[in-house]
Amino acid sequence: xxxxxEQILPLVEQAVSAFGATDLPVASMLQPARELxxxxxxxxxxxxxxAFKMSPVEIAETLAASIxxxxxxxxxxxxxGYLNFRVSPRWLxxxxxxxxxxxxxEVSDRSVLIEHTSANPNGPFHVxxxxxxxxxxxxxxLHRLWGHDVTAEYYVDDMGKQVAVLAWALEHLSxxxxxxxLHDREASNPTWEGKADHQRVRWYQAAQKLRQDExxxxxxxxxxxxxVHASENGDEGVLQAFEDAYQPVLDGMLETLGRLGIQFDxxxxxxxxxxxxDVTALMDELGALEINGVADNGxxxxxxxxxxxxxxxxxxxxxxxxxxxxxxxxxxxxRWKWSMSNELINVLGEDHKLQAKQVGLTLEELGxxxxxxxxxxxxxxxxxxxxxxxxxxxFMDDLLEEAxxxxxKVVSELRPDYEQExxxxxxxxVGTSAxxxxxxxxxxxxxxxxxxxxxxxxxxxxxxxxxxxxxxxCSIHRRVSSLESSEGSDALDxxxxxxxxxxxxxxxxxxxxDCLRKVVxxxxxxxxxxxxxxxxxxxNAFYRDCYIIDEGEVNQFFYQVSELxxxxxxxxxxxxxxxxLESM
RNA sequence: GGGCGUGUAGCACAGCUGGAUAAUGCACCGGCCUCCUAAGCCGGAGAUCGCGGGUUCGAAUCCUGCCGCGCCCGCCA
Numbered sequence: 220x221x222x223x224x225e226q227i228l229p230l231v232e233q234a235v236s237a238f239g240a241t242d243l244p245v246a247s248m249l250q251p252a253r254e255l256x257x258x259x260x261x262x263x264x265x266x267x268x269x270a271f272k273m274s275p276v277e278i279a280e281t282l283a284a285s286i287x288x289x290x291x292x293x294x295x296x297x298x299x300g301y302l303n304f305r306v307s308p309r310w311l312x313x314x315x316x317x318x319x320x321x322x323x324x325e326v327s328d329r330s331v332l333i334e335h336t337s338a339n340p341n342g343p344f345h346v347x348x349x350x351x352x353x354x355x356x357x358x359x360x361l362h363r364l365w366g367h368d369v370t371a372e373y374y375v376d377d378m379g380k381q382v383a384v385l386a387w388a389l390e391h392l393s394x395x396x397x398x399x400x401l402h403d404r405e406a407s408n409p410t411w412e413g414k415a416d417h418q419r420v421r422w423y424q425a426a427q428k429l430r431q432d433e434x435x436x437x438x439x440x441x442x443x444x445x446x447v448h449a450s451e452n453g454d455e456g457v458l459q460a461f462e463d464a465y466q467p468v469l470d471g472m473l474e475t476l477g478r479l480g481i482q483f484d485x486x487x488x489x490x491x492x493x494x495x496x497d498v499t500a501l502m503d504e505l506g507a508l509e510i511n512g513v514a515d516n517g518x519x520x521x522x523x524x525x526x527x528x529x530x531x532x533x534x535x536x537x538x539x540x541x542x543x544x545x546x547x548x549x550x551x552x553x554r555w556k557w558s559m560s561n562e563l564i565n566v567l568g569e570d571h572k573l574q575a576k577q578v579g580l581t582l583e584e585l586g587x588x589x590x591x592x593x594x595x596x597x598x599x600x601x602x603x604x605x606x607x608x609x610x611x612x613x614f615m616d617d618l619l620e621e622a623x624x625x626x627x628k629v630v631s632e633l634r635p636d637y638e639q640e641x642x643x644x645x646x647x648x649v650g651t652s653a654x655x656x657x658x659x660x661x662x663x664x665x666x667x668x669x670x671x672x673x674x675x676x677x678x679x680x681x682x683x684x685x686x687x688x689x690x691x692x693c694s695i696h697r698r699v700s701s702l703e704s705s706e707g708s709d710a711l712d713x714x715x716x717x718x719x720x721x722x723x724x725x726x727x728x729x730x731x732x733d734c735l736r737k738v739v740x741x742x743x744x745x746x747x748x749x750x751x752x753x754x755x756x757x758x759n760a761f762y763r764d765c766y767i768i769d770e771g772e773v774n775q776f777f778y779q780v781s782e783l784x785x786x787x788x789x790x791x792x793x794x795x796x797x798x799x800l801e802s803m
Numbered sequence: 804g805g806g807c808g809u810g811u812a813g814c815a816c817a818g819c820u821g822g823a824u825a826a827u828g829c830a831c832c833g834g835c836c837u838c839c840u841a842a843g844c845c846g847g848a849g850a851u852c853g854c855g856g857g858u859u860c861g862a863a864u865c866c867u868g869c870c871g872c873g874c875c876c877g878c879c880a
Contacts, residue, residue, distance in 0.1 A: 247820090254823060263822050265860060275860080299823060300860095339880075379880045447879095518878045530806055530876055538878045545880050569874050572807060596808075596873070604873095633842065649842090660828095661816065664808060666873060673815070673829085677842055680816085680828035687842050695839055749817065752827075759843060768839050781839095803842075 220259045220729045221736075222319055223306045224249060226291040231262060231302075234285045238271050238278075251730070258296070258303035259726065265300055275300030308722045309713050311729055316711065316779050320732055320787065330368040332560035333359050336476070336483075337374040339381045340469035342420030343411070344476060345612040346669050347605035350595045353658045355566040356481040357744045357795055358593065364794040365739045370560065373483045374552060375469065377461055378450035378490045379545065383443045385419065386464035388426035400425040411616055416471030419464070451542045453494040475615050479651050480796045492551040498543045501551045505536055508584060514539070526580045534577045549578055553590060563590035564742065568597060569664075593742045595663035601670065613669060622650030625675045626683075630803070648798040649683050655796045656682035660748045680752060682797045688755035688762075689792060692785035693801040695767050699778055702768070713776055720757075720764030721777070724784060727757040731787055735794075744795070751791045758784050 232245050245262070252261040264278040271278055279297035286295045286302075294305040335355020338348050359371045376382065388397075401424060411417035429435045430443075449457040476482070492498050502519070505511060510522045516539035524532030536547040556563050567575055572594060579589030597604065605612045627646035630637065637645075657674045661667055677683040717725075727750075734750040737743070761784070767777040792799045 250822090252823090253818085253825090257823075261823085263861095265822070268860070301823065376880070381880065514878070516878075520878080528806095533878095535878050540878090542878095544878070569808070571875090573875055574880095576807095594808085599873090629842070634840090665816080666809070668815095670815085676829075678829075679843090681842085683842055684828095687840080691840060691843085698839060745817085749827080756827095760845095762839075763844055766839065770838085802840080 220251060220306065220726075221733050222311070222314060222729055223259055223291055223304065227260070227286075227289060227304055230286055230289060231282075234282050235267075237285060238267070238281075243267070243270070251733075252303060255726070257298065257301070258294070258305040259729070260304040262302040262304075263300065264302055306726065306729065308717045308725055309715070311725045312713055312717070312776075312780065313711075315725060315728055315783060320728070320783075328368070329562050330370070330560045331362050331562040331564060332370045332372055332556055333362070333564045333566070334372045334374055334556070335359075335566035336481075337376065338472065339376050339379070340416075340465040340472060341381045341385050341423045342468065343414070343416040344472045344615045345605055346600075346615060346618055347598050347612065349615055349654075350598050350658055350663070350667065351566050351568065352476055352481050353479070353655050353796070354593065354595055354663055354744065356476075356479075357655075357659050358564060358566070358742060360794045360796060361735065361739055361744055361747060364790060365735055367562075367739070370484045371482070372485045372487060372556075375486050375488045377465065377488045378447075378458065378493070380443065380447050381423075382461045382465050383446040383450065384426050384430070385423045385468070386461050387439070387443050387446060388422035389419065389464050390460075392422055392425055397421050397425040400428050408614075408617065410620065411614075414471045414474070414616070415467035416469075416475075417614075417616070419468050448542065450490065451493065453490065455494070458490050458494075475619070478619055479615075479655060480798070487552065487555075489548050489552070492548050492555065493543065497551040497555065498548055501554070502537050502543060502547065504585065505581070510584070517541075521581065521584070523577060523580050526584065528576065528580060534581065536581075546574055546578060549574075550581055550585075553578065553582055554585070554587060556590070557587055563588075565590050565592045567592055567594055569594050570597075591742065593663060596666045598658070598667045598669050601668055618654060618674065619651060621671070622654050622675055623647050624650075626650040626653070626677065629677055634803075645800060645803045648800050649677065649686065649803065652682035652686060652792075652797040653677060656685075656748060659744055659795060662743065662745050682795075683803075685751050685755040685788070685792060685797060686800055686803060688758045689785065689788045689799050690801060690803050691762055692758065692781055692788065695778070695781050696785060697801075698768055699773050702771070702773060711776060711779065718761075718764035720760035720762070721780065724757040724761040724780065727753050728784065728787060731791075747791070748795060751788070751795060751797075754784070754788060754791065758788065 228246060228249060231249055235243060235245050248266070249260055249262050252258045264275040264282070267278050268275050276297070276299065279300050279302045282302050283295050283297040291307055291310045292304060293307040296303045333355060336348070336352040338344065338351070356371070359369050362369045401421060404424070407417055407421060430439055446457055450461060505521055506519060508521055510525060512520050512522050512533065514520065518535060518539040519537040520533040520535040522532050523534050534546070536544060538544065553563070565575070575592050582589050599605065600611070600613065603611070623646045626649035627642055630642045630645050630649070634642070653676070654674055658667070731750060731754065734747060738747040761780070765774070765777045767774055767781055789799045
């Protein structure tokens, strides 16, 4: 609890220096207590034992006796060698209600560019890709909540083999060809008949099937190879044909993402860096580097072994025919990004780790910084990995429909008096929020198996649990507003003894911005999801212990705490992409 | 073979810049709606923190060796 630490650190430092030791890192040793029933902050005294020639238990006791009383503290105790500090709930309440949470935000003029998702536009958005989008968008939202200026960017892969395959298929295969080729596959869901991503992916899949056929493949490979080659050389006609092929697919994907509340500020096409000459200039620069190397056929690489890369150290950036590679263009893209922003964050799948390292080292070689990268492990189905090519996927569109249907069922049971339109709205909000939360709730590096039952859980550890607490606060707000014609007393009267539920809520609120700070700096949004669960839980206990409206009378102190919690909940939910409904 | 990541109750998952009784949800057992939304609240039971060594006053956390799982090791994207 930074709020408390600022107050008592000088007291603790003074008490410790009274022992005669001056250069001890008291500031970093004074830490949040893990055992919350023991206090809010703790100072383990074990490291002092040697220097002071006393037992930790004695040190803690001596220190406890020498800490003066302070408005922010209700209790200082020594237990088993720990010096524990308990915050004064009254002090905490007055701090929080007087805007302490506003001022703990970081003041910064940094502009942050977060690139995420950037999925190849070759088919509908599936759950396997969802971790990138949800993680990335949550980072965007949380940085904004913290006060950063953020640009969310999608890098459009508009010139690779995947788009070439799509373009080729749309040009050369008829609907009948496609359906014949895919006769043994599941038919496409009629719900999405009008959605281009769902339609065109069939062409893509059919082409992939043809490419596996020994007899059919050679001429197709040749044609596709020529297309790729032309695109890499900046052939505008081919690039235009590619765009015509993928843009409707991309639009369909973005529609799906929009339903999850995910939006982008900018789309940057890969081909841009080829056609504007950046890639050529980059390759010339790389060629002049000391660690540049040339292969037998004229292909060029730089040797990153001397820069700490292990394993295969040659990093190829130019083919024998002089054309660029994906990674080369990625480096050009990053140089451009550095010209736009002073902090770069990329969200990438773990399969990109090596590539990201190569790109980062190369950027450093060119005198740039490397971007920060958030890696995540793939989402699998219980049956195995998802793949658009093999058709083994759960489409996000289907997941969201199912989530909405399940949520709708719950709402109709719980609120039989609601009208259908209201039920639909709530169900949509609950469904999409639950899906986001289910994915953001676990740390990115951890493997994740998608399970319907988890994604559609609407109970305690879920988004609806948080949403529900928020609606309770909203309900109170509505009632109080309707009761009060004029504002109540202005001088706030904080009672001497506060109910436990209230104290616990204040403590959760007191830690809230500590959590957000850590989450934004370390790129670990799942910890913020956990914080919001604690906050919702804290609000529920407060709600149980404190009757804000008792026999028609509004307890102003309770109400202000409720309003603060409502505001923090709301902003936190927006930060996670959970929709803050006012009733449900 | 090499590199990176991961392994915590029946299931899922937090904690990993070393610190107290390892947190939370699901499932399981029991209690709470004549009072602000019970999608809630309270209580109970459930864990040799993958296995073996080491460092330390103290190890889920750091080091090391095994084992399981995932990803990567293209002049593909």
